[in-house]
Amino acid sequence: MIDLMRLTAHELKEGIVRGETSSYEVVNSLFDRIEKIDRDINAYISLLKEEALRKAEEVDRRIDRGEKVGKLAGIPLAVKDNICVRGTKTTCGSKILENFVSPYDATVIERLKSADAVIIGKTNMDEFAMGSSTETSYFGVTRNPYDLSRVPGGSSGGSAAAVASGETVLALGSDTGGSIRQPASFCGVVGLKPTYGRVSRFGLVAYASSLDQIGPLTKDVTDCALLLGVLAGHDLRDSTSGDLEVPDYLALLQEGVKGIRLGIPEEYFAEGLDPEVNSSVMHLVQQLADLGAEVENASLPHTGYAIASYYLLATAEASANLARYDGVKYGFRAEEAADLDDMYCYTRSIGFGDEVKRRIMLGTYALSAGYYEAYYRKAQKVRTLIKQDFQKAFERFDVLITPTSPTVAFKIGEKLDDPLKMYLSDVYTISVNLAGIPAVSVPCGISAEGLPIGLQILGRHFDEATVLRVAYAVEQVVGGAIDGL
């Protein structure tokens, strides 16, 4: 009997290659589990059972014949539903794309397919990745596997919940302001936002193009390094992708933290931080110091301006990116329109949900005549100050450590009616996207109520290797995956 809850990709890979288990067997039992528990969790929007079983069989056959197979041979993987997989629906959690079938593969999907991964389904998300709770999806809310009355975080809540509940082994998410890291923290899994430009965005449905990045959600840090190694690399089809060597992340994991200079930004341990989260993170930092890390206080003085800067820039970019949903080329079209303009307006008003419309309104306002300088330009200038804060900090430190979120998972419905309150919950994850640096959330403890607490490690541009190395050390101290389920 395979323990799907704990099954990691690196263990499964060994098992498959040694012939102790087959990809088919694992994929099949995953679908059994999904059928049993996904009614409660709602992690998936669509399942690709037939294709997945066929692929698993093919990989098994090739292994039997002794043929060469890819780095993720036979490993099941779930994909956030804003990443295009050819011939399958990509809905972005929206009515407007309810029936959109992608005619091509995203670059990350091409890479996963050539690594022989088995794509098992598309996961639920906040509509167009706009949200921090996976409550704004047209396809219903995803529930936190640790407590079904709570949110899994967002916007990659489906991917995080699927990994945490043993409904997949690996998952992809996207992160514009914390959408991989915050759900990873709420669901007790590992989630990495790579450096802007480390992973191609080709085939990721755009929300805020200067901030979006695809990344892994996994059960442990080793899987995170394994998956990042497959996703990362230059892509001609994404002009913002960095043309740099991709290091062997797995080989560098176990270097330890001795001599690593670790900064603790004081602005991240201020008012609003749950005392339990604070003590859990600080306890871990002390343990890293005991292992030889050099710990000192750091300062990122413009942290308090990050949310305002982010929500101006992200909504402005979103208002432009989402102009393409007009009922002409793809997606939903409202039928009752008398003329073209009516058709655009009805299609968008019926096709988009409340939060998406609110953000389009905010972004259009920030870009409109008379407000551009006061809002959009100002936010871009503050972005420079935030970026410079990090540049200065990384002159002294190799990594920075913070909580991922000020609280553990909150209750479903708790913040949905108060958009500003929801925006403020992203306080610790947003600056990372503004600066374009990499950051990972790794489980560091369990609250008294039995909910996971996440610790965030931030690094220099393109230095995912050091970030993962520290994350690995945290995981060793904590003792493997957090086991509260």
Place this chain on the structure above:
Amino acid sequence: MPVTLKDVENIAMLAKLRFTQEEKERLISQLSRILSYFEKLNELDTTDVEPTSHVLPIKNVFRDDVVTGSLPRDQILANAPDQWMGYFKVPKVIE
């Protein structure tokens, strides 16, 4: 700065969105609250700060000028809500 009904209607027109009276009222209060939070940025003097539109020092990315494949037309049209003779079909534009 409080958002007015006129602002909401003007922005909705630019964004090709329509709202009911009730939705407009709610947007006035929500947007006012969010925008007044954004005013926080004015605490900072940014006179001599360059704006950031992109975080990496990547400029003018070109590829070789060679013809590559494109997506097949029938596959693209398959997603269209309405089509006719290989074209996207829309409601009548010219009277």
